[in-house]
Amino acid sequence: MKNRFKSVFIEDFDEMISPKFPVVFGVVLIYLATVFVQSSGKLSFHETIGFTIVMLIQILVFLFSNKIFKHKYWIYFIVQGIITFDYAIIAHEGYKTIVLGLVPLLIIQSMIVYNDAIKVILTSMFFYSIFGGTIIIINGFHELIQSLPLIIIITIAMRAYAIFYFKQVKLRIQTQKVLKELELAYEKVEELTLANERQRMARDLHDTLSQGLAGLIMQLEAINANLSKENVKRANEIVEKSMEHARRTLADSRLVINDLRSYEKRKMDLNKSLENEIDTFKNVSNAFISKDINIEAQISSRIIKQMVYIVREALNNIAKHAKAENVVVKIIEINNKININISDDGVGFDIRILDKLFGHYGIVGITERVKAINGEIKIESKRKVGTNINIIIPIEKGIDEENG
Structure with a gap:
């Protein structure tokens, strides 16, 4: 199931969230909310530059994660956790918004990468630890207590997202299974259609050309037998019948050819x-x-x-x-x-x-x-x-x- 999941949704680690644009767009929105909305006037020019550099590094790590970490997901998430912690080091006043936004985003990535509840829980605990530890170190334990309601809301939202997401995963896997079965069924129908068409053509050729020529041969044999007995009159009668038979065979053959070329119904x-x-x-x-x-x-x-x-x-x-x-x-x-x-x-x-x-x-x-x-x-x-x-x-x- 795990390999099948990854083959459908993440053919390689660089397709961890497919496509990658939504993740990059999400990070940029969180950055803009931190710099220009909630923390407007609190970040200095140097802090804003630091935030921008860290954000670019974080995006680059995400985009090139397959080449950097070679499918070692746990290293990727550790590095992302460290980068997230750097925001708090750069700006003590404006880090909470960006960290609160990035932690759920990274946990959602772990849901997609790990089709394993235990690994997702461990990854979530790791990022929550970073978030909680950062708040305690910079603002104290009381600030963490005040942030708990927001953390609970975020956790509930991520749980709801996970339920919805994995329902979509299951539905997509079932859809692809049905599509594969339909593809196989189509190939089988095509094979049967070709086989039936070959049989039909064989029957039509047998019933027109083959039987027509067989009839002509029997008539020619009858003509030869009558000529041997010097029964010229009877031989001439059979010759006339043979010509009529040949014309009818030709007409029947043309009908078969026209039938192969057209679906027109003839009475x-x-x-x-x-x-x-x-x-x-x-x-x-x-x-x-x-x-x-x-x-x-x-x-x-x-x-x-x-x-x-x-x-x-x-x-x-x-x-x-x-x-x-x-x-x-x-x-x-x-x-x-x-x-x-x-x-x-x-x-x-x-x-x-x-x-x-x-x-x-x-x-x-x-x-x-x-x-x-x-x-x-x-x-x-x-x-x-x-x-x-x-x-x-x-x-x-x-x-x-x-x-x-």
């Missing part, structure tokens, strides 16, 4: 977008596909976009890997939830080894997109039987703000 037609994905599947697969789409609720473009990508990814996986003869796409609204069910009768796969297949990001991308819209996903697959993907998306999580 999407769910039924039309899903029909395009089903048509694309028909062009690259010989499997028969049936659909049942029935959505009446208003859904945000963000949710629609994720749904379209999910369906696209599932159909592309079927076209590339499943070797299915029949595919069923069912997207319906049930109890304020969207139920997406995509099944095929293909070769199936072992879902237990899915995470070990490097480069197969389709199912991973689907899962990430489902989680991004607070949905749930369940995948069932058996070899030589087929695969079923069931996804449930809560509609209330995806309603546009303007519709909510």
Whole structure:
């Protein structure tokens, strides 16, 4: 606690009272009150010069204390006590005002330097001893008795200041702790944001460029197979579909790029977008596909976009890997939830080894997109039987703000 206190408030001894200007200003005010107010007419010219010199020495000792005393606080306070006593030697008549002002100021310095009540009490006793001893030596014991009420008032005032000051210390330490925690939390959020953005970009690139090129490759393979069989008419039909698919892939890629550059919301037609994905599947697969789409609720473009990508990814996986003869796409609204069910009768796969297949990001991308819209996903697959993907998306999580 002590080291932490000093690191926050007094990085070095020259920062004993931070900043130093208030202490210097306080000493100057006490000096002016002694010379020009209370003791006006009582100090001679030589006594005033002596007071000024001693005050300058005292300020210099304070300003350069770290270089002079090398963190030995007790030596610093002894020297300051001696300097304070010098005021009484210089002027027997005007010393009380300046000593009464300087003693509390030096005791407050000890409160800041020593985060230890015992050391502060010992330092206070030292300065009170100087004050009391000086009065007894110069003016007698009766003068000390007369000064006791003033000393008591000063002591109470310093106690009140100490309570207030250390409350501020505690509050500042707590504030800095909170600020540090906020800084760490901000760094963590920034890291998570960057990670999420990288994942989003990876999904978008996979669902546009990667899947688009994969579709073109399958169409080119179909063209090559038909040309080998001299089925030129069918090959030409697939060429036209391939060009249409290439244009759509380019358009989708531009949408992804624009999405990265802008936060502008674009309206999407769910039924039309899903029909395009089903048509694309028909062009690259010989499997028969049936659909049942029935959505009446208003859904945000963000949710629609994720749904379209999910369906696209599932159909592309079927076209590339499943070797299915029949595919069923069912997207319906049930109890304020969207139920997406995509099944095929293909070769199936072992879902237990899915995470070990490097480069197969389709199912991973689907899962990430489902989680991004607070949905749930369940995948069932058996070899030589087929695969079923069931996804449930809560509609209330995806309603546009303007519709909510």
